[in-house]
Amino acid sequence: MNDARTPDVSVIIGAYEAMPYLVRCLESVEAQTIGPHRMEVVAVDDGSTDGTGEYLEEFAARSSVPTRVIRQQNSGGPSGPRNVGLGLARGRYVFFLDADDYFGDEALERMVEMADRAGTDVVLGKVVGVNRGAPQSMWSRTEERVDVHRSKVIYTLSAQKLFRREMLERCQLRFDEDLRTGEDALFTMEAYLRGGGVSVVSDYTCYYLVGRDDGKHVTKTGSYTLRFEAMAAMMALIHRLEPPGPKRDLLMVRPFTVGLLQQFAPGLLKRPESEQRHRMELAAPLMKAYWTDGVARRIKVGERLRLVCVAHGRLDLLADVLTFLQAKQVPELVSSKNGDKLFLAYPHFRDPQAGFRDADYEVTVPDWHGDRRIQKPKKAPRPAPTPPPSAARRAARRVRRDLRRWKARLTAG
Structure with a gap:
């Protein structure tokens, strides 16, 4: 670690064979308007052989963003590196940034501000695809707090979100390293359901989801x-x-x-x-x-x-x-x-x-x-029940009934 200050947000990067995409990724970290004094990077090189680990160490040595680099043997998936990074994170919030992708310049500042203002434990920042598709239905408007059950947020369960670290520790949330695919969806859904609320930032593109030209993006793998x-x-x-x-x-x-x-x-x-x-x-x-x-x-x-x-x-x-x-x-x-x-x-x-x-x-x-x-047909409205007669109407009916009886007696007599 090249700085000892406690950050607002820890950016956790699990990287495997990430060159040259890692260059743009780290440039976007340094460009964050939240400033280097309010964040840190925890980067885990998962056994890369293409220079990823060396580039991370070079970045840590020269960057004003406090950065820690861990190099380990390949774990076979993204869960292990993310869990290692989460265990070392010190920020109030964590964000899992894929080494292929990159931030919008104001991403962390806007998401941290939203979490602090709304008091929520998960913040989704708008995502757009670069050379690939990206989820769209949940970005209709910015919301401080959404109903998870009815909101479209359940249709974006990737890990690229801002999480309150205290909630993750309290719930002992970690990525399931036994799952070879879908581990981020499981992690995020549990955070949605056990956390203290979800916010959405839709008025600014926070995250650029990159489709690799070599076709090695992790979501494309798995039987x-x-x-x-x-x-x-x-x-x-x-x-x-x-x-x-x-x-x-x-x-x-x-x-x-x-x-x-x-x-x-x-x-x-x-x-x-x-x-x-x-x-x-x-x-x-x-x-x-x-x-x-x-x-x-x-x-x-x-x-x-x-x-x-x-x-x-x-x-x-x-x-x-x-x-x-x-x-x-x-x-x-x-x-x-x-x-x-x-x-x-x-x-x-x-x-x-x-x-x-x-x-x-x-x-x-x-x-x-x-x-x-x-659409499903609407049920035909039931006819309104006939209201009971008022006291005046009941009295008038009695008068008419009595008059008919009196006339009947006169005729009979």
């Missing part, structure tokens, strides 16, 4: 079996931390749609039959343990039906649905007799041999019918 392990860990975490009910259902939509659904996309039809069956076998215990109507009704019909096929263990029916989707066919839109329900008639709708329910095809969230956006 499908590793991804099933990551999904199982995420589903188990949500069930452990969130009681049964609508909030759990909302959270569970994420691992089913951003995770399991990708394993049963139309591209599955090109895979060997043995792999198709293996994926079904890996999914079976997850569907049995975690798939519920509460989750299903929060998913669009075309996606839900694929998962229903998986839940039933019907690879043959799944192939029919995937073929239909691949051909970009539009299902018939069917209305119930009284008009209170809409169904998208994908393959095997009301086919008794398939054994699916009408509910599996029902539109329960905003969906698409071709190019047209469709």
Whole structure:
């Protein structure tokens, strides 16, 4: 360490074969408007052979940003270096910066200011992609505190966020080094659920997510079996931390749609039959343990039906649905007799041999019918009950009744 002052934020960089991207990464650290006196860098070279470790040591020797460099044998993934860095961090906050990526100049200043003002434990700064895609749905507006269950923040679970270090230590949060993919999603989701609130900074680009020209970005690696392990860990975490009910259902939509659904996309039809069956076998215990109507009704019909096929263990029916989707066919839109329900008639709708329910095809969230956006029908309002007659009206009725009786007696007499 080339400075002993206590920082506001520790920037933790796990680096492996990061040249030449590391150069731009560290330039963005030095350019931070928060100033070198309010931050530190803890960099872990994970057994690089391309000069990454040497460049980190050179940076530490010349930079005004207090920097500590640890060099270790390759651990096989990002979790180990991040945990080492977290164990050495001294800042009030930590930020996990990938060595391929870089900051916007005001990133740390804006995120630390937000965390201090809002009192939250996690801050998301707007991310944009460079030579790759990046999440977008959660950047609609800056918010001091969001509802994790209903916000789009659950669709960005990468580790590139500002975390309050006291919360991480109190919760004993570390990256799962046994997971070879999805470890950052597990870490971040737990921080969302156990921490003291989440903020979003959307009015400034804080983070540039870089797609490497050599294709070695970590998110592009990992076999499908590793991804099933990551999904199982995420589903188990949500069930452990969130009681049964609508909030759990909302959270569970994420691992089913951003995770399991990708394993049963139309591209599955090109895979060997043995792999198709293996994926079904890996999914079976997850569907049995975690798939519920509460989750299903929060998913669009075309996606839900694929998962229903998986839940039933019907690879043959799944192939029919995937073929239909691949051909970009539009299902018939069917209305119930009284008009209170809409169904998208994908393959095997009301086919008794398939054994699916009408509910599996029902539109329960905003969906698409071709190019047209469709909604769940609104229930027709019940007619207002007839109000009871007022005292004056009741008295008038009695007078009219008595008058009719008096006239009847006169006529009879």
